[in-house]
Amino acid sequence: MTVTYEEALQKYEPVFGLETHVELGTTTKMFCGCPTTFGAEPNSHVCPVCLGLPGSLPVTNRVAIEYTIKIGLALNCSIASWCRFARKNYFYPDMPKNFQISQYDEPLCVDGYLDVLVGGRTVRVGIERVHLEEDTGKSLHVGGATGRIQGADYSLVDYNRAGIPLVEIVTRPVPGTGFLAPEVARAYVTELRDLLRSLGVSDVRMEEGSLRADVNTSLSPRGSDVLGTRTETKNVNSLRSVERAVRSEVSRQAEVLDSGGRVIQETRHFHEESGVTTSGRSKEEAQDYRYFPEPDLVPVAPPRDWVDSIAASLPELPSARRARLMSAWSLSELEFEALRNAGALDAVEATVAAGASPADARKWWLGELARRANDMGIEVSALPITPADVARISELVAAGSLNDRLARQVIEGVLDGEGKPDEVVAARGLAVVSDDSALLSAIDEAIAANPDVVARIRDGKVQAAGVLVGAVMRATRGQADAARVRDLIMERLS
Numbered sequence: 001m002t003v004t005y006e007e008a009l010q011k012y013e014p015v016f017g018l019e020t021h022v023e024l025g026t027t028t029k030m031f032c033g034c035p036t037t038f039g040a041e042p043n044s045h046v047c048p049v050c051l052g053l054p055g056s057l058p059v060t061n062r063v064a065i066e067y068t069i070k071i072g073l074a075l076n077c078s079i080a081s082w083c084r085f086a087r088k089n090y091f092y093p094d095m096p097k098n099f100q101i102s103q104y105d106e107p108l109c110v111d112g113y114l115d116v117l118v119g120g121r122t123v124r125v126g127i128e129r130v131h132l133e134e135d136t137g138k139s140l141h142v143g144g145a146t147g148r149i150q151g152a153d154y155s156l157v158d159y160n161r162a163g164i165p166l167v168e169i170v171t172r173p174v175p176g177t178g179f180l181a182p183e184v185a186r187a188y189v190t191e192l193r194d195l196l197r198s199l200g201v202s203d204v205r206m207e208e209g210s211l212r213a214d215v216n217t218s219l220s221p222r223g224s225d226v227l228g229t230r231t232e233t234k235n236v237n238s239l240r241s242v243e244r245a246v247r248s249e250v251s252r253q254a255e256v257l258d259s260g261g262r263v264i265q266e267t268r269h270f271h272e273e274s275g276v277t278t279s280g281r282s283k284e285e286a287q288d289y290r291y292f293p294e295p296d297l298v299p300v301a302p303p304r305d306w307v308d309s310i311a312a313s314l315p316e317l318p319s320a321r322r323a324r325l326m327s328a329w330s331l332s333e334l335e336f337e338a339l340r341n342a343g344a345l346d347a348v349e350a351t352v353a354a355g356a357s358p359a360d361a362r363k364w365w366l367g368e369l370a371r372r373a374n375d376m377g378i379e380v381s382a383l384p385i386t387p388a389d390v391a392r393i394s395e396l397v398a399a400g401s402l403n404d405r406l407a408r409q410v411i412e413g414v415l416d417g418e419g420k421p422d423e424v425v426a427a428r429g430l431a432v433v434s435d436d437s438a439l440l441s442a443i444d445e446a447i448a449a450n451p452d453v454v455a456r457i458r459d460g461k462v463q464a465a466g467v468l469v470g471a472v473m474r475a476t477r478g479q480a481d482a483a484r485v486r487d488l489i490m491e492r493l494s
């Protein structure tokens with residue numbers, strides 16, 4: 001690509017929007033009693049309803065309605081007192097009825113927002129609608145190098161996923177985030193994922209497809225508030241890819257516009273390996289789907305008192321948790337973001353609950369442990385060390401039994417499976433040498449071996465003592481308390 005992101009931003013203002021699909025964690029499908037568990041033998045979770053056999057009739061899953069209302073309330077939406085499902089007509093081999101039961105002009109939840117924190121500032125993302133629909137099955141293209149339909153020998157269809165309740169959350173276009181647009185898009189999906197997880201309505205696993213984002217991107221000329229033509233990048237399957245997809249589309253569209261072309265309204269595919277998008281199909285308009293009210297289902301009319309009782313049962317939402325923890329731990333927004341972006345929030349909270357100070361818990365999880373997780377290519381939450389272990393290590397440091405250097409060795413031992421912190425301390429013989437007589441003999445040796453340094457210290461150049469401290473620390477293999485060593489040296493030479 002010849003136009004860089006930075007160059008594109010000088011002339012254009014990016015506007016993005018997100019359509020996020022969430023598979024709900026109900027035990028049964030949206031309109032039948034088939035189970036929803038992931039990874040079952042293909043076509044073992046099917047029945048006449050989700051296979052679209054003639055004469056079968058759908059029945060709405062009450063829990064799916066309840067979960068959708070929960071999501072709508074948590075996103076500050078109004079909940080419709082009456083709405084209907086609609087048929088969205090199109091052909092897909094993995095959609096046995098040749099229409100999808102969805103919601104069109106009467107979504108269950110409308111007009112909400114979600115506040116996200118980026119770069120220390122809060123951006124309010126408008127939510128246009130939250131509606132309920134059913135998922136399609138899955139096609140598997142066999143033969144061919146890429147797993148795509150092009151070049152495949154044949155295709156197989158698995159209908160286990162067909163009919164799983166799917167919530168679609170659609171934002172309004174988000175203008176005015178400028179250079180930060182890709183990061184705001186990512187932060188929105190992150191915040192939404194955390195929100196959905198806290199509600200317990202989905203396992204929100206992007207890698208298993210239970211949370212999937214389509215990213216709409218357009219460019220307006222700087223200083224203009226006319227929205228440009230948008231493209232829709234489909235099925236972006238990781239948080240990092242959300243950010244990269246926006247960034248790549250901004251550069252590509254700027255290049256098209258700069259060369260006098262026009263952006264075509266189309267769907268595009270994001271490629272993880274190259275980080276670029278390629279053209280998919282031209283985008284259908286709503287009228288192409290021939291929506292009409294689903295005649296086989298009764299309308300959904302959630303009674304007000306039911307909605308109120310769902311509202312009363314909502315757990316602490318991520319925004320409330322953020323406010324609580326920032327206040328309790330005296331964090332700035334940037335410090336909070338650093339914790340959240342490192343995926344260390346739960347771990348730090350649990351470590352504090354296990355007795356560590358917030359400052360110590362943050363120091364270990366954002367420092368040594370984040371570094372180790374990065375080296376191992378895993379999330380910090382997946383490290384084989386518990387918050388209780390980290391709290392115990394902090395306690396040993398606070399008590400003076402370990403210094404930071406020894407504490408890092410204890411962490412290494414725990415991660416290597418050598419046992420709990422106290423077991424590692426015992427097995428590796430790690431403890432600060434606090435016995436002054438042991439230190440004094442090492443100090444005397446260091447003094448004897450460095451007469452020139454001693455002369456300089458006696459001349460008043462006290463910073464030269466660092467050489468002697470270093471020698472003693474080496475002699476005790478780092479197990480001494482450096483501050484104590486310095487004090488003893490100065491006493492000895494005074």
Ligand SMILES: [Zn+2]
Pocket residue numbers: 029032033034045046047048049050051163
């Ligand atoms: Zn079924």
